Amino acid sequence: MGGTARAADAFDRRNRDWYIDRAVQGLVFLGGISAIVLIIGIFVFITVEGMGFILHRLDLTEFFTTPWWEPTDEEAPSYGILALIAGTASVTGLAMAVAIPFSLGAAVFIGEFTSGKTRELLKVLVELLAAIPSVVWGFIGLSIMNPLIIRLFDVPVGLNILNAGIILGLMAAPIMTSIAEDALKAVPDRYREAAEALGATRWQVIYKVVLPAAKNGLLGAVLLGVGRGFGETMAVLMATGHAVKIPTSLFDSVRALTATIAAELGETAQGSDHFQALFTIGIFLFLITFLINLAADLIVRGIRRGSAHV
């Protein structure tokens, strides 16, 4: 009798555990899928909002190849985003020229030349850079970089590509440094040991062995930085000068795609052509950022698969 009761009790316990297990599995599944659902929801929302413009008003040639963004012109509004694309590309390009050498250099220094507490301290400081809100970066661009550029280069306005490029480069650098350092760390230690056993110095190990082995991860880090730069809004809005023109020098003010949406959406009549055109820019931005992040993800996955076969 006692044995039967114990067996029944054990059976009940197993049942309860099974239910708890299933409930936790369900929660984890919901948590995991919620991000995907949200992203699809956002994409559907911006597509629906911009669809009226895409179907009835969008002239692809005008949209992508003319630099005149004059949506509030009462007689003949024009919706050319070439100048905005040029603004975004020039700022992101300069940002990457600043961020790539510094973040890769910092990743190599932190990952390969330091150890113990020094490494931890440097990592914390680099991560602190990532924790600075973008509006504070914009504030720095406006209040420190702007007068500095005017004084150093004797130009009338300091809110330009140079200002925004440096600010954006510093903003993108921490994430690039962290991912690049992870990529360096993923190189198996036996590679380093083998090179050192052959008499290579630390720098030779890095240059000849570690960097080539981690090159896909480093490329992934760079692409994620590009995605970060391309999608940044607030700092770019505050530091570029917000002028719709195709730039010819680093000291030209420009306007970015993201900044245009941020500055104009609140002032536009809901459902108007202008409103829908801003959503069309949003779709374009979404697709570009998605492609950049997808490329980075595929590259990083490629490395993981490659290192698994080593």
Add this chain to the structure above:
Amino acid sequence: MFEATPLNARDKKVQGLFRALFGLMTGLLILPVLVILITLIVKGGPVLSIDFLFDGRFG
């Protein structure tokens, strides 16, 4: 027993140079954190007070 050759010395020098270069890059990357913190403290510090933090009125 082991004596460094000119090649070893050169390799060591190159390594030192790159270590210094990457260290400098890391320092320059971290410098803005300090600049921003100091700027915020210097410019915003004098306004900080209990009233500033807890008074509901603005302006």
